[in-house]
Amino acid sequence: xxxxxxxxxxxxxxTLFCLGLFCVVARKNAIMVxxxxxxxxxxxxxxxxxxxxxxxxxxxxxxxxxxxxILAAAESAIALAIVLNIYxxxxxxxxxxxxxxxx
Amino acid sequence: xxxxxxxxxxxAVVTIAxxxxxxxxxxxxxxxxxxxxxxxxxxxxxxxxxxxxxxxVQLIVYVGGILILLIFGVMLTNKITDSEIKTGWTQxxxxxxxxxxxxxxxxGMVLKSNWRVLPQLQQPVTGLADIxxxxxxxxxxxxxxxxxxxxxxxxxxxxxxxx
Amino acid sequence: xxxxPFIQIALIILFLPLAGFFFTLLFGKKIKxxxxxxxxxxxxxxxxxxxxxWMKLAYFAAERVVSEFTWIDMGxxxxxxxxxxxxxxxxxxxxxxxxxxxxxxxxxxxxxSIEYMKGDKRYNRFFAYLGIFTFSMLGIVFTHNMxxxxxxxxxxxxxxxxxxxxxxxxxxxxxAAKKAFIVNRVGDVGMLAGILIMFITYKTFTFDKIFLAIxxxxxxxxxxxxxTALGILLFCGAIGKSAQFPLHVWLxxxxxxxxxxxxxxxxxxxxxxxVYLTVRIFPLLTGDALLFIATVGALSAFIPATIxxxxxxxxxxxxxxxxxxxxxxxxxxGVGAYAYGFFxxxxxxxxKAGLFLxxxxxxxxxxxxxxIQKMGGLKKKLPKTYYTFLIFSLAISGIPLTxxxxxxxxxxxxxxxxxxxxxxxxxxxxxxxxxxxxxxxxFRLLILTFHGEPKNKEKYDHAHESPALMTYxxxxxxxxxxxxxxxxxxxxAEKGWVMQTWLKTPETVVPQSSRYSFMAKHEEATVENKxxxxxxxxxxxxxxxxxxxxxxxxxxxxxxxxxVAVLGILTAFFFYFWKKVDTDKLVNSIKPLYNFxxxxxxxxxxxxxxxxxxxxxxxxxxxxxxxxxxxxxVNGSATVTRFISRVSGLFDTYVxxxxVNxxxxxxxxxxxxxxxxxxxxxxxxxxxxxxxxxMLTFIYLYKILPFGLEFKM
Numbered sequence: 007x008x009x010x011x012x013x014x015x016x017x018x019x020x021t022l023f024c025l026g027l028f029c030v031v032a033r034k035n036a037i038m039v040x041x042x043x044x045x046x047x048x049x050x051x052x053x054x055x056x057x058x059x060x061x062x063x064x065x066x067x068x069x070x071x072x073x074x075x076i077l078a079a080a081e082s083a084i085a086l087a088i089v090l091n092i093y094x095x096x097x098x099x100x101x102x103x104x105x106x107x108x109x
Numbered sequence: 110x111x112x113x114x115x116x117x118x119x120x121a122v123v124t125i126a127x128x129x130x131x132x133x134x135x136x137x138x139x140x141x142x143x144x145x146x147x148x149x150x151x152x153x154x155x156x157x158x159x160x161x162x163x164x165x166v167q168l169i170v171y172v173g174g175i176l177i178l179l180i181f182g183v184m185l186t187n188k189i190t191d192s193e194i195k196t197g198w199t200q201x202x203x204x205x206x207x208x209x210x211x212x213x214x215x216x217g218m219v220l221k222s223n224w225r226v227l228p229q230l231q232q233p234v235t236g237l238a239d240i241x242x243x244x245x246x247x248x249x250x251x252x253x254x255x256x257x258x259x260x261x262x263x264x265x266x267x268x269x270x271x272x
Numbered sequence: 273x274x275x276x277p278f279i280q281i282a283l284i285i286l287f288l289p290l291a292g293f294f295f296t297l298l299f300g301k302k303i304k305x306x307x308x309x310x311x312x313x314x315x316x317x318x319x320x321x322x323x324x325x326w327m328k329l330a331y332f333a334a335e336r337v338v339s340e341f342t343w344i345d346m347g348x349x350x351x352x353x354x355x356x357x358x359x360x361x362x363x364x365x366x367x368x369x370x371x372x373x374x375x376x377x378x379x380x381x382x383x384x385s386i387e388y389m390k391g392d393k394r395y396n397r398f399f400a401y402l403g404i405f406t407f408s409m410l411g412i413v414f415t416h417n418m419x420x421x422x423x424x425x426x427x428x429x430x431x432x433x434x435x436x437x438x439x440x441x442x443x444x445x446x447x448a449a450k451k452a453f454i455v456n457r458v459g460d461v462g463m464l465a466g467i468l469i470m471f472i473t474y475k476t477f478t479f480d481k482i483f484l485a486i487x488x489x490x491x492x493x494x495x496x497x498x499x500t501a502l503g504i505l506l507f508c509g510a511i512g513k514s515a516q517f518p519l520h521v522w523l524x525x526x527x528x529x530x531x532x533x534x535x536x537x538x539x540x541x542x543x544x545x546x547v548y549l550t551v552r553i554f555p556l557l558t559g560d561a562l563l564f565i566a567t568v569g570a571l572s573a574f575i576p577a578t579i580x581x582x583x584x585x586x587x588x589x590x591x592x593x594x595x596x597x598x599x600x601x602x603x604x605x606g607v608g609a610y611a612y613g614f615f616x617x618x619x620x621x622x623x624k625a626g627l628f629l630x631x632x633x634x635x636x637x638x639x640x641x642x643x644i645q646k647m648g649g650l651k652k653k654l655p656k657t658y659y660t661f662l663i664f665s666l667a668i669s670g671i672p673l674t675x676x677x678x679x680x681x682x683x684x685x686x687x688x689x690x691x692x693x694x695x696x697x698x699x700x701x702x703x704x705x706x707x708x709x710x711x712x713x714x715f716r717l718l719i720l721t722f723h724g725e726p727k728n729k730e731k732y733d734h735a736h737e738s739p740a741l742m743t744y745x746x747x748x749x750x751x752x753x754x755x756x757x758x759x760x761x762x763x764x765a766e767k768g769w770v771m772q773t774w775l776k777t778p779e780t781v782v783p784q785s786s787r788y789s790f791m792a793k794h795e796e797a798t799v800e801n802k803x804x805x806x807x808x809x810x811x812x813x814x815x816x817x818x819x820x821x822x823x824x825x826x827x828x829x830x831x832x833x834x835x836v837a838v839l840g841i842l843t844a845f846f847f848y849f850w851k852k853v854d855t856d857k858l859v860n861s862i863k864p865l866y867n868f869x870x871x872x873x874x875x876x877x878x879x880x881x882x883x884x885x886x887x888x889x890x891x892x893x894x895x896x897x898x899x900x901x902x903x904x905x906v907n908g909s910a911t912v913t914r915f916i917s918r919v920s921g922l923f924d925t926y927v928x929x930x931x932v933n934x935x936x937x938x939x940x941x942x943x944x945x946x947x948x949x950x951x952x953x954x955x956x957x958x959x960x961x962x963x964x965x966x967m968l969t970f971i972y973l974y975k976i977l978p979f980g981l982e983f984k985m
Contacts, residue, residue: 010117010157012226016219018121018154022147024212025128031955032204034197037137037182041144044175045128048151051167055158062225065240068160069248072240075163075170076255080262082175085272087184088834093186102199105952199955207962214969221973 015056022049038088038098040082047078123260124150138234141176148172162237165245278363279339282325285371286410288317288811289378300396310399311382314375314406321375325368329774336364338416355488358478362416365774370413370548373621377540378406380745384629387741388636397440402536405431409541412548416507417477418970419547425463425509429456430544432537436529448525455522457498459512466505482732484554487781498560499782503561506553507568514546516602517572520595521875527587534587536596539624547601547617551560554610558782563696566606570702573599576875577709581716582869585642586631589717593668594624596706600683607699608818609686611775616679617759623667623676626749630661633742634721637735641728644717649726653735658722660746665718669711669751670837675753677834680707685829689821700829704836711840719848782833 022045029042051071071076093099127146134140155164197224198204244252292313300306349355382402389398408431411424414676430453466478473492474482492498510516514524515538523543527534537543550557550565557565573596580592597620635642637654651658667676672821684703691697726732737743780787812969846852859866868874949960 008161010114012224013219014117014121015158016125018213019210020219021125022151023215024208025125025132027211028208029132031208031958031962032198032200032201033132035137037167037179037186038140040179040182041131041140044144044171045131045147046177048147048171049190050161052124052151052154052158055155055160055163059158059160065236065243068163068236068240069243071160071163072166073133073251075166078260079170079174080259083262083266084269086178087266089182090185090270091272097263099186101955102953104954113331203959204955207959207966210966211962214966214973217973218969 010061013054014042015052015060019049019052019056021097022046022052034100034102036092036101040085040089044078047074050074078092113157120150120153120157123147124154137187141180144179145172145176146151148214151213160241170259275607278324278328278337279361281320282361282363282414284319285317285375286407287416288313288320289403289407289410292924293407294398295651296396296403297399300400306396310396311386313403314379314382317376318379318407319647321368324363327332327932328363328368329365333365333774335485338362338480340416347612353475357419357474358476359420360416360478361414362479365776366548366551367413369614369774370544370620371410373618374406374409374413374541374545377536377543377621377625378409378628379404380625380748381532381536383741384535384632384745385530387739387809388632389530390530394438398530401431401434401438402533403540404535404852405435412545416479418470418479418482419477421552422463422467423551425460425545427514428542428798429453429460432456432526435533435537436526438529443571444525444526446756448522448528452522452526455519456512458763459510459519462505462508462511462915466502467699467768468509469505470619472572472589478948483781486556488504491783491784496783499556500558500560501552503557504564507550507557507561507565510546510549510602511568512546513549513594514543514598514602516568516599517575518875520572520576521872521879523595524588524591524872526627527585527591531587531628531635534591536630538591539628542623543594543598544617544621545604547598547613550602550605551610551614553606555778555781557780559787562608564606564688564697566603566696569601571599571602572596573603573706574702577706577713578869579872580713581709582866584645585645586647586717586721587628587642589644589713590624590627590631593714596710597624597668600680600703600706602621603699603703604683604686607690608689608777609683610777612679612682612686614775615758616683619675619679619753620666621912622749622752623664623674626660626664626753627668629659629742629746629749629795630664630906633657633738633746636742638728638731639734641731644720646728646731647721647726648724649722649732650735651722653732654661654722654737656737656743657744657746660743660750661722662720663750663753666716669714669841670707670833671841673724673755675755675758678755678758679835681830684833685822685825687827688825690820690827692816693821704832707833708836708840712839712844715841716848723849753866772981794873887960898962 026042026045026049029045030039031042033039033042034067044086051074052065054071056067057063058065058070092104095102096104124147127143127150130143131140131147135141148167152164152167155161155167292310296306306425338360340358342356344355344357344360346355382399385398385402389395392398399833408424408427412421412428413426415421436452437446440446440449469492470482471477474485474490476482486499492502500942512519516560523538526538529537576595576599580589582597583589583592597616601613601620602609603617604708605615634647634650634654634657635649637657638647641647667674670680671675680689684700687700687703691700829949871877
């Protein structure tokens with residue numbers, strides 16, 4: 007096998023992204039949707055770090071990845087709080103059954 | 110086939126396989142544990158990219174924090190007495206179609222783009238000190254703001270969940 | 273000379289009372305001490321005005337300061353020409369003299385009112401009104417154009433209405449206020465007509481420009497008749513404001529206002545405004561206009577003097593004497609004695625304000641008793657009031673050593689000289705007759721009030737001298753009624769500084785042919801000369817024969833006026849002090865004459881019968897006209913309108929509404945189709961988002977657009 011290049015990392019991140027996207031779109035449970043979001047964020051992070059390494063951006067990409075991780079932590083805390091609230095309200099957390107926005 | 114490539118393929122396979130398991134497993138608890146494997150795989154990839162610090166942070170924050178939060182979320186939003194902590198899919202077909210189209214597009218973009226890559230790759234270097242210097246110099250403001258944001262998120266989460 | 277400080281100080285003086293008015297009115301209800309603020313402001317204005325008058329008179333007596341700016345500039349207006357309106361201020365000797373008088377009297381009235389109005393429920397508002405009154409009067413004093421004059425003129429009318437009707441719960445007070453306002457309007461109509469003629473002819477309101485235009489031979493409608501008419505029309509305003517015959521009826525009624533108001537409005541300021549206006553327009557008055565003015569002045573001097581003989585209300589007597597004295601001033605202007613007329617305005621302001629304030633003091637002491645029949649013997653109780661009142665009475669009667677003697681003697685001498693020059697001796701005769709009557713009724717008032725036995729024992733016992741805030745203004749005014757402030761020579765003001773340097777008769781600008789003969793120009797004073805130096809105060813005017821006539825008139829007039837004054841005073845003593853003649857019997861023997869005077873020559877009744885009734889009949893006719901014809905037209909058009917609106921209503925219902933409903937239905941149908949997409953599920957939306965994102969990316973990547981559109985980037 008030959009040298010591992012940027013494309014390899016991009017393939018991994020793209021696959022991860024698509025799996026995360028599918029998770030967000032197709033799973034019923036809100037928690038699963040959150041997990042999908044985490045996957046998407048992870049794939050973005052891989053991109054950041056990879057570009058920073060192969061593109062010669064020094065450590066800037068790594069710092070962006072770091073910030074994304076911090077934001078992800080904040081986001082999941084808030085999102086779970088919201089999910090708990092939804093559970094209290096509808097007694098389940100199935101996203102497809104919560105369609106109050108229709109009318 | 111050198112060691113680096115072997116390690117890369119190993120971590121890539123781990124990541125993608127466990128991510129696929131996350132998406133496809135019916136049981137949420139299984140999904141959560143597979144997610145942990147994914148995170149580990151991604152951390153490995155970070156290491157391969159020479160980002161040791163990010164890899165450590167990934168393990169601490171994602172595995173130690175976010176994943177635990179998610180599992181708590183699962184526990185709190187499903188009745189424990191229900192042995193089946195399972196959940197299904199919705200609109201699978203359109204989702205699959207759209208995501209496939211998206212994947213195609215993404216692939217096309219990745220392949221079509223003319224990536225400007227540095228001629229020779231440096232060997233991975235641990236730059237913890239440099240990251241620290243950047244954080245308190247160039248990115249000091251963003252760093253502070255993120256600190257404030259985290260505090261706000263904490264308080265917000267507590268107050269939203271308490272209602 | 274640096275003009276800017278003068279204008280700045282003038283602006284400060286002008287707007288201080290306005291500020292006082294606003295703040296006192298705004299906070300008067302909350303803060304009980306607000307009147308002190310207003311009083312302080314007037315005191316500051318007084319200080320500034322003294323400073324300015326002194327600077328002007330002592331150092332710049334021969335110059336005048338003018339500052340103007342363009343207020344409205346309409347450019348070239350079709351059918352009219354260049355239309356610009358300028359506002360501005362002019363400060364000359366006349367201005368600063370009257371400025372000082374107004375500020376001084378206003379300040380003294382403020383101090384006086386602090387005691388006099390004590391306990392009134394609208395105490396602070398009274399001071400606010402005094403503030404706006406002072407403001408509007410100062411506006412008149414400073415103006416250099418007719419427009420600003422007119423604006424502040426009406427403001428004075430308004431504020432006098434507020435002050436006269438201050439106790440508006442009293443029917444008579446509110447009636448008097450309305451009467452003063454309406455009668456003033458009658459005069460103002462004439463003034464407005466005059467202003468309009470002036471503006472149409474000269475396209476400016478500024479006095480200087482108008483005078484210059486007239487002196488260059490530019491007359492309204494190209495006729496001297498219209499110039500005379502213009503002068504008389506403008507003077508109509510003065511007839512109203514200065515209470516001249518035949519519009520004098522409002523002033524006695526205006527005595528319903530609080531006494532300090534009477535002192536301020538009817539002695540020093542508002543009524544002086546009319547004379548001031550005449551002074552300002554003096555150069556454009558033709559001989560005929562002057563004769564008219566002199567006639568009005570003589571009538572206004574004589575008629576009220578006869579009425580004052582029999583009045584029993586202390587303030588009414590003073591009111592009629594005011595009209596009479598104003599008549600003197602106007603007559604003086606009419607016979608060409610510009611300087612003496614204005615001089616009398618100043619001296620009269622002091623002693624008449626003093627008389628009114630003194631009467632206020634008496635009324636205050638007698639607990640609002642105004643009938644002199646019920647007074648008497650107050651000399652012991654009110655010594656300060658008595659002695660100041662005595663000085664004022666001597667001044668108004670024209671006894672030597674007082675200021676009144678100087679100005680009155682000047683006027684009489686001028687009238688005498690005028691008579692000997694032109695043959696109209698009637699003015700001089702009226703003048704001496706009125707001097708006699710004045711001396712008589714003033715001392716009748718004095719004796720009945722202060723001497724003899726008290727008629728109302730109870731009130732007499734309760735009477736007491738007024739507090740210091742009320743007596744000190746009196747004393748100050750009494751000091752100002754001494755001759756020494758105006759001239760060093762107590763027998764004649766002619767050589768004094770007032771006449772020599774302060775007051776110069778401005779040169780008249782009317783054409784040679786329509787002047788008095790003695791005002792004829794010398795040959796050398798040609799138009800070109802005047803044009804060369806238009807900024808300087810133009811001096812005179814009178815030919816040598818006039819000077820000579822004045823010289824000849826001096827001694828006879830002096831002795832004659834002194835003689836009649838003493839005669840009047842002695843008669844008063846004879847009648848009322850020594851009681852040598854039984855006045856009741858005398859009254860009975862000339863009953864019709866007495867009643868005629870007592871009822872004020874039946875002027876009010878006459879106006880009631882003619883003008884008021886005429887107006888009533890006219891309005892009744894107009895009401896009928898309104899009700900039947902105008903309303904008929906209105907109702908007819910209403911019917912037509914209703915028919916039209918019914919038709920348009922039908923159109924609305926079926927056509928317009930139809931279109932609207934159709935649109936709504938179409939939108940509804942579209943909505944039914946579109947809402948299918950709207951499932952309310954987040955994930956559905958997300959799929960759509962991803963789908964569109966994919967489409968966009970495709971377009972970007974492969975540069976393909978549907979419908980044959982072209983991709984540009």
